[in-house]
Amino acid sequence: xxxxxxxxxxxxxxxxxxxxxxxxxxxxxxxxxxxxxxxxxxxxxxxxxxxxxxxxxxxxxxxxxxxxxxxxxxxxxxxxxxxxxxxxxxxxxxxxxxxxxxxxxxxxxxxxxxxxxxxxxxxxxxxxxxxxxxxxxxxxxxxxxxxxxxxxxxxxxxxxxxxxxxxxxxxxxxxxxxxxxxxxxxxxxxxxxxxxxxxxxxxxxxxxxxxxxxxxxxxxxxxxxxxxxxxxxxxxxxxxxxxxxxxxxxxxxxxxxxxxxxxxxxxxxxxxxxxxxxxxxxxxxxxxxxxxxxxxxxxxxxxxxxxxxxxxxxxxxxxxxxxxxxxxxxxxxxxxxxxxxxxxxxxxxxxxxxxxxxxxxxx
Amino acid sequence: xxxxxxxxxxxxxxxxxxxxxxxxxxxxxxxxxxxxxxxxxxxxxxxxxxxxxxxxxxxxxxxxxxxxxxxxxxxxxxxxxxxxxxxxxxxxxxxxxxxxxxxxxxxxxxxxxxxxxxxxxxxxxxxxxxxxxxxxxxxxxxxxxxxxxxxxxxxxxxxxxxxxxxxxxxxxxxxxxxxxxxxxxxxxxxxxxxxxxxxxxxxxxxxxxxxxxxxxxxxxxxxxxxxxxxxxxxxxxxxxxxxxxxxxxxxxxxxxxxxxxxxxxxxxxxxxxxxxxxxxxxxxxxxxxxxxxxxxxxxxxxxxxxxxxxxxxxxxxxxxxxxxxxxxxxxxxxxxxxxxxxxxxxxxxxxxxxxxxxxxxxxxxxxxxxxxxxxxxxxxxxxxxxxxxxxxxxxxxxxxxxxxxxxxxxxxxxxxxxxxxxxxxxxxxxxxxxxxxxxx
Numbered sequence: 001x002x003x004x005x006x007x008x009x010x011x012x013x014x015x016x017x018x019x020x021x022x023x024x025x026x027x028x029x030x031x032x033x034x035x036x037x038x039x040x041x042x043x044x045x046x047x048x049x050x051x052x053x054x055x056x057x058x059x060x061x062x063x064x065x066x067x068x069x070x071x072x073x074x075x076x077x078x079x080x081x082x083x084x085x086x087x088x089x090x091x092x093x094x095x096x097x098x099x100x101x102x103x104x105x106x107x108x109x110x111x112x113x114x115x116x117x118x119x120x121x122x123x124x125x126x127x128x129x130x131x132x133x134x135x136x137x138x139x140x141x142x143x144x145x146x147x148x149x150x151x152x153x154x155x156x157x158x159x160x161x162x163x164x165x166x167x168x169x170x171x172x173x174x175x176x177x178x179x180x181x182x183x184x185x186x187x188x189x190x191x192x193x194x195x196x197x198x199x200x201x202x203x204x205x206x207x208x209x210x211x212x213x214x215x216x217x218x219x220x221x222x223x224x225x226x227x228x229x230x231x232x233x234x235x236x237x238x239x240x241x242x243x244x245x246x247x248x249x250x251x252x253x254x255x256x257x258x259x260x261x262x263x264x265x266x267x268x269x270x271x272x273x274x275x276x277x278x279x280x281x282x283x284x285x286x287x288x289x290x291x292x293x294x295x296x297x298x299x300x301x302x303x304x305x306x307x308x309x310x311x312x313x314x315x316x317x318x319x320x321x322x323x324x325x326x327x328x329x330x331x332x333x334x335x336x337x338x339x340x341x342x343x344x345x346x347x348x349x350x351x352x353x354x355x356x357x358x359x360x361x362x363x
Numbered sequence: 364x365x366x367x368x369x370x371x372x373x374x375x376x377x378x379x380x381x382x383x384x385x386x387x388x389x390x391x392x393x394x395x396x397x398x399x400x401x402x403x404x405x406x407x408x409x410x411x412x413x414x415x416x417x418x419x420x421x422x423x424x425x426x427x428x429x430x431x432x433x434x435x436x437x438x439x440x441x442x443x444x445x446x447x448x449x450x451x452x453x454x455x456x457x458x459x460x461x462x463x464x465x466x467x468x469x470x471x472x473x474x475x476x477x478x479x480x481x482x483x484x485x486x487x488x489x490x491x492x493x494x495x496x497x498x499x500x501x502x503x504x505x506x507x508x509x510x511x512x513x514x515x516x517x518x519x520x521x522x523x524x525x526x527x528x529x530x531x532x533x534x535x536x537x538x539x540x541x542x543x544x545x546x547x548x549x550x551x552x553x554x555x556x557x558x559x560x561x562x563x564x565x566x567x568x569x570x571x572x573x574x575x576x577x578x579x580x581x582x583x584x585x586x587x588x589x590x591x592x593x594x595x596x597x598x599x600x601x602x603x604x605x606x607x608x609x610x611x612x613x614x615x616x617x618x619x620x621x622x623x624x625x626x627x628x629x630x631x632x633x634x635x636x637x638x639x640x641x642x643x644x645x646x647x648x649x650x651x652x653x654x655x656x657x658x659x660x661x662x663x664x665x666x667x668x669x670x671x672x673x674x675x676x677x678x679x680x681x682x683x684x685x686x687x688x689x690x691x692x693x694x695x696x697x698x699x700x701x702x703x704x705x706x707x708x709x710x711x712x713x714x715x716x717x718x719x720x721x722x723x724x725x726x727x728x729x730x731x732x733x734x735x736x737x738x739x740x741x742x743x744x745x746x747x748x749x750x751x752x753x754x755x756x757x758x759x760x761x762x763x764x765x766x767x768x769x770x771x772x773x774x775x776x777x778x779x780x781x782x783x784x785x786x787x788x789x790x791x792x793x794x795x796x797x798x799x800x801x802x803x
Binding site: 013014015016017018021022025029032033034035057060061064065068071072094096106107108109110111112113114116117118121124150153155156157158160161164165167168171172174175176178179181183184200202203205206209211212213214215216217219241242253257260261283284287288291294295297298299300314315316318319321322324325328329331332333334335336353355 | 375377379381383384386387388389390392394395397398399400401402403404405406407408410411412414415416418422432433434435436437438439440442443444445446447448449450451452453454455457471473475477516518519520586587589591626628631667668669670671672
């Protein structure tokens, strides 16, 4: 890439708004928040063809949004090809110090970390699980090396962000192993995080869910008890990422799960209702309450619970799992269910984001 | 799949298998703004390190605002563990799935009135038919459902512990008065097949007074099995202890303590797990207990859990030990010299015991030829047959056999056989014994 002449006054605040970070970033971000991924593809293609991207980092950020959009639209091969066009993430082309006229004394990689993440997760979607796992584990090593390097140079803010990325990749790995039912690996990875003082009540709860999944009820109860203790010992200045409402709902949902697995659906419903009272947008509570009603032989009310949530809080309730559940209920409740499913499908087409997988209605 | 009779019906049965729901797991493509808006090393720049965090956190707060009606929750990470794609959302069973012996079959049954008229006096029955029997699950004959309005439903849930293999049919029938007052009969059939979830292979070995039972459990199902309990129930007069290998990971989890008990999970589709039991007869001097014929050791009780603790239980048939034959004569080697030299004779100390209540003998002791008729490397030195006098009832006699080894290294003393010359009976030879032959 050539070095265009610098246009930014180095004395102004370069980080005041999104548009300071990259050309029309606020607009890209807004489209992404709305789930308008097709519009993002258009915008990126427009910016590229009109040569609006002045700097190397602009190209990379636009490429990131493009790759992400392709991924969201389930065009995984296209996304993979675009990533491959970069050839080597670690190339000097993508380093700040290669362009001192633009970035002055800044050094290091200008590759947005998302690209590395998407690069690791894409193979799973392309049916190449082993490649995906290899990339994730290599990425983990890469991150840990970065943490060491930044630590040596006392770059505290960088260390913080790379540690966050380490936790992120570990969570991705746990998810992939969980999807493949490799439960013992998941338990080991979570144990590792907890043993290194990463005490996140949500993670401990998820450990409990996995223990429930495999049938280790005693272990699960132990984990949930631990989460309750964490709630009770919580201090006001707790830097945990959870708000009071979120924490309490987490504890209720954990209790509900124990009741549900023990077939005490009435008590499970009661716990979920407490969650919904505190936060009507707690979609896990809504969805799971509906399922409990079904197991209580109340198919009509289970349908109503799901339909109500779609009406009242569509942007949180509209997820593929909830819709699959609702359609299963329709199929059971109505001999001629195609009409009601079509009504639902039409409504979804009007309000859903571009990345919503409409095949979930099985219409 | 269901099959119904001909003719139009106002009612129709809808059936859904109601095993436990499952957790939805799907790692998403959700990001942290710091990983998208800027280069990964930008925080090395002190200017960025100071000014970026406020900008980034304001972006996140925007996405978490519940009044924000966007789909940001599908794009940005709200909480670090969102990356796992495991929120706790449960999914209804999406297919009938496989049913295995020992599980509980549970089903939601809905009878719909899809006509435009009310239907009255409905007698509903649900039963399971197998090759061997019919099991009634539901019968509203005593109190028929008064009516189901047009477009209405009557729902019920049935459960049945599966105790037979092979073809099963869930038969749902409704006897009702339709709008014309005609009494109609609607049968619907839902077929499924029950398979064997596991197989158990056993091996029994006896070492002196102790019997060891090795049980290998193989999982034939499509899910992982959490082995809740695998217990051996010994037969009368036997006691059993389970033997476990040392744990691979010592208890090092000071902070996690009680959370981690390594679960026994048998992988789906062919995974195995072995169990070892040590069995002892209740009374050690149990000569009276050694009854001729087969030897019942006991049976295994197996309980397992699959998805979200869905339980299953099975019992094996009686497991047999090695048949005990009553020994009349017992020949044993008491002592072999520790140093055996090539071509130099050595004495082996033996004992012959008479376990019967009558005098037996006289006996002859020889080294029998092995089936290959190879020349033996260890032979009797001197007369090839040693004669022993009679042994009284419950008595024993000690004697020495002089042997000589003709080859160096590890050799076998094989085929020491005793025969009763009066009863013309030859007993089984002693098992081979290894010796080490050294040069002078």
